[in-house]
Amino acid sequence: MDKLLPFLPVSLPVLFGLIVLLLGVFLPLKQRYLLPHVSLVGVAFVALSAIAAYKAVAPNGEILGGYLILDTYSLFFSLLLSVATFITMLSASFYLERDGLVKAEFLALLFFCLSGMLLLASSRDLITLFVALEIVSMSVYVLVGYDRDNLKANEGAFKYFLLGSMASALLLYGIALLYGSVASTRLYQIHSYFSTHAHEPLAAMGLLLVLVGLAFKVAAVPFHTWSPDAYEGASMPVTGFMATAVKAAVFALLIRVLGEGFISLKTYWVEVVAILAVLTMLGGNILAYTQRNIKRMLAYSSIAHTGYLLTGITALALQPGNEAVSALLYYLLIYVLSSLGIFAALTWLSSQNESLVQISDLAGLGKKYPLTALGLALLFFSFIGIPPLGGFFAKYYLFLTVLKAHQLFLVGVAVLASILSIVYYLKIVMVMYMEPLAEHWEAPRIRPVSLGAVLGCCSFAVFWAGFAPVNFLNVFPGLLPLLEWLQYTSLI
Incomplete structure (x- = not known):
């Protein structure tokens, strides 16, 4: 059993996915309401198995001869991704019931x-990473177009699949070129090889293709064109x-690949990434400002955060x-918590108002649902970076780290982009509080305590994250290991 324990975090989701599919076939129709509950228990087991597996292989952490590693870095993302999936399943149950869609396949x-x-x-x-990335991509392609009667969902899924397949092809070709140079796809062997062979044209070309492929996956400008259509067409959950x-997982890949495997080739890729960052920050914020559709606005906002x-x-x-790793992980943590709260609230609101499409549809929300509007406003303020919210300290810590790396121009662009974001985030808050109540709001049909709790917990987390860590840890001492991971995580 001890030998199998390290593989549980990856294998348990597959097992629970198959269980949910079988239950969807054999359970009577009246009992299929149990499927989301079984799924939530499954995600909780996945998170617990990640902790148990980490303890079982510590301190070395390597399994399968080094193809996989269960270090604090992977444990941080395992817990973060499990929480995001858990909340998505909570949100999805309301969406599936409202539209009369099959639950089993969606949850699987x-x-x-x-x-x-x-x-x-x-x-x-690299090969394991590519296979994992394709598992993620294929699943999300289907999830985006899950509602086959929705033309926008079909369009978004098709564009995502088409451009995603192109990105995967470029990524795989880049891996092949790198293998031709190094004769290995193991990250630590690539790092060792390029420490002494830093100037190889074939490797530079392979690295460039890998970067382009990953830029598609994180929706960096100018490789972002699939993102707004996919976000708009997909359901809110x-x-x-x-x-x-998905964004956090791809950044987990990007940080490990560039920070561990290709750090010896930084002269080739650091300027490319800097250019992508500038284009993505400015492009995402400028395009978000022009949007009236709330999903498309959040899509471009997400692109800006990628920058x-x-x-x-x-x-x-x-x-x-x-x-730098600590700053990136802390920023991802605050970003994911803020986004989860926002989308949980919008999922519930769309169940009350099926025509919730435009930003103007949120008019009067502060009067109709004051607590929901307050939570949304708090999370949007965190996105802006208003102190003392967690978003402010996430940006401050990240920008300070970039400044210490002597990238003054990048910091200047980031600050300018953050100022631009104030306009469209505040526009949403003003619509909620300053505009008269929209006529199409219906009387509440359901009051899901779970989604309200998600919004409340996420809002509380980003609010409390701005206060002194000492007081924070006095109440929740169990969070000390998380802060230690953020400070001391090492990729090599």
């Missing part, structure tokens, strides 16, 4: 996607899942030590 796809994301966070081999769990994270990737290359 979330489990399969979770398995791929956990594999992304723990893999140290799936949009939130893509903006949080901020890419600035941290440049600091990872230019500044020795773990401070």
Whole structure:
């Protein structure tokens, strides 16, 4: 059993996905309401298995001869991704009931996607990473177009699949070129080889293709064109899942690949990533400002946050030590919590108002649902970076790390982009509180305590994250290991 324990975090989601599919076939129709409950228990077991597996292989952490590693870095992402999947399943149950869609296949796809994301966070081999990325991508393609009667969902899924397949082809070709140079796909062997063979044209071309492929996956400008259509076409829970769990998983891959495997080739990729960061920060915020559709606005907002994270990737290359990794992980934590709260609230609101499409549809929300509006406003203020919310300290810590890496221009662009974001985030808050109540709001049909709790917990977390860590830990001392991971996590 001890030998199997390290593989449980990746294999359990597949097992629970198959169980949910079988229950969807054999359970009577009246009892299929149990499927979301079984799924939530399954995700909780996955999170617990990640902790148990980490303890079982510590301190070395390597399994399968180094193809996988269960270190604090992978454990951080395992827990974060499990929380995001758990909240998505909570949200999805209301969406599936409202639209009369089959639950079993939807929940199983979330489990399969979770398995791929956990594999992304723990893999140290390019082929394993590619396979894991494809598991995630294939699952999300189907989730985006799950409602086959929705033309926008079909369009978004098709565009996502088409461009995602192109990105996968470029990524695989880049891996092949790198293998031709190194004769290995293991990250630590690639790092060792390029420490002494830093100037190889074939390797530079392979690295460039890998970067382009991953830029598609994180929706960096100018490789972002699939993102707004996919976000708009997908259901609200799936949009939130893509903006949080999937993005965090791909960044887990990006940080490990560039920070561990290709750090010796930083002269080739750091300027490329810096250019992508500038284009993504400015492009995401400018395009978000022009949007009236709330999903498309959040899609471009997510792209802008990708740009901020890419600035941290440049600091990872230019500044020795773990401070850049800590800043990136802390930013991802606050971003994911804020986004989960926002999409949980929007999922519930869309169940009360099926025409919730435009930002103007939120008019009068502060009067109709004051607590929901307050939670949303708090999370949007965190996105802006208003102190003392967690978003402020996440941006401050990240930008300070980039500044220490002597990237003054990048920090200047990031600050300018953050100022631009104030306009469209405040516009939503003003619509909620300053506009008269929209006529199409219906009387509440359901009051899901679970989604209200998600919004409340996420709002409380980003609010409390801005206060002194000492007081924070006096109440919740169990969070000390998380803060230690953020400070001391090492990729090599």
